[in-house]
Amino acid sequence: MDTDTHRADIDTVAAGAEAVSRNADIISEREQAAIRAATVLIAGCGGGGGVVEPLTRLGVLRFRLADPDRFDVSNLNRQACVQADVGRSKPEAIADRVRALNPSADVTVYPQGLTLENLDEALDGAHVVFDGIDPTMSAWVKYQLHERAARRGIPVLAGMDFGGKPTLYVFDYRRNPVPFYGRASAEAHRENRLWESMRWTGRTHVPSDFLPIQADRFANGGTWPQIGYCVLGLATLATRTVVDLLMNRRTRHVVTMDVHAAVMSRPAALMHRARMPVELVRTRRAIRAAARRPPRPEAAAPQPLRPLPERLATVLGGARLAPSAYNAQPWRFELLDERTVRLAPDPERWPAADRDPLGWAESLGCALGSMTYLAHGEWEARPADQGEAHESIGRFHCDRLRDDVLPRQGALGLRATHREDLLRTPVDQATAKRIELLCAQRNLTLDTVSGPTALARLARTELDSAMAADPARDAELRAWLRERARSEKGRRSFGDPSDLLDRSGATGALARALTSEAVPRALARPLGSAAASGRARRLRNCGAVLVLRGPRRTVADRVEAGATLMHIWLTLTEAGYAAHPLRGEFGRPAGLGPDGDNEILAVLRTGRATTTPLHRVTRCPVEASVRWAE
């Protein structure tokens, strides 16, 4: 029996040494010994919990873990927990993780968190403390932790995650035994004056892209956004700092890295830095103004008349993100019951200047396409319709959400109109097959134009048709969009009309000049040709142009075309391609003329993008498009 116990001891020692054997030379033998002998107190296991795993992997064996909180679902984006931990005490769940990594670890858990009563016990014999205490929850305990650690000469690391910039403040109380190095007072903590009790974080360490968020939260309250890679970065910085502190080395007071700036291009990173002073001034002003303002009476939240059924809320949330010509969002959703929605056009949201009497129908089709993309269900088109502008066009009965509804919501949110030049990489075969199948299932034809010669030919024919377009109609449309953008209602749904008609750069300037009153007619033609050639150039600069054909007589035909366009666009998005529909802009492509039941339904330019779409145009809130049927 004795021999067995002895054997087990030897095994533990050998396993312990082997587990950290790959640290060798990066971590010296002496450092590894100091790590093995260390006791680390983690005060607050939310952000602090992230430090525990890398420290355990480094070889730390003794932990004291304190936190009164339990894991919830919103912690999953960044904290050291898994789904099964939701509802569990944070320090207990993390202690299990430590023991799973190293069964011989010695972990003391304080599930009630640090209190004025147990603080001394928790600090006894600790070599280093990681302070992850939320100052908004327990400011006074936080202060006491620093004060008592300072008295004992125990170094404390205080972690902050400012957006994308993990920042570690090292208070090495062996060298300077003053709580927070004198940069925050006991009174401010005792009286819960958050802004003052956070003074020790300084101003210049908050990155310029987080300052506006900080100003907003100080002024208006609300939860602080926090991101996983920042918490991981903090754990990385803290782990190395612990090694240096255990070796009694001097460290920097502020240990930090800006992850966002590290990834940006150099000019963008310079701009990010240069914005600092401006953002600092704004933040200070916002905080001062908030401090002067008397507390606001709680605004009564507007009561929703009748909440959307959960399943339809998801489905309509997707429909809201559908593209529409001119971003008009010309749809109305009429709820018939918990699962059924009637789709109808909203004539108020459609420009009278559009000459196509059924112009709105494809956009409604896109909304329907979004719904069927998210949910299984049945679409019952209203028969024999010739496009009564106010009437419903059919009803969608939602059976159930698709199993992969979450990634599908992702693709819907990601889809955008890319009007910029695209790379000439053609669409890969698997994606092309999926798109062909989509069209075949709906009895629609798909032509794919790709390769420089074919695209250049298409660009030339497009140029001709663009030249034949009616500039008066273009001006009328632009005026309608401008008017909508001016009104409060329009602003919420349309965003900036320049996104839609006046493209950016030289082409945009030419297009605007072309329709302005100031330009004499004689000049309009050369200007028009320059603007059109700019647009046609984009047809050459893409991977492929997809032309969807089929019958185009009834509302049902056009709705079907829109739904198919939507599914094609989403298939491209899923595979990482950018897309840009062209019909509205280019008129009917001259080289692809009408042919009865084989008319052009949609033209989609696609390829890989190297830029983000400049503006994300605004959408109406779902509620603004929903009515409950009487």
Ligand SMILES: Cc1cc2nc3c(=O)[nH]c(=O)nc-3n(C[C@H](O)[C@H](O)[C@H](O)COP(=O)(O)O)c2cc1C
């Ligand atoms: C049927 C239809 C036709 C469209 N035609 C054009 C077009 O000719 N030119 C263009 O730049 N965008 C066109 N769009 C794109 C819309 O302007 C765009 O989807 C809308 O502004 C929403 O922006 P988003 O796609 O970035 O979300 C069209 C969209 C649809 C649904």
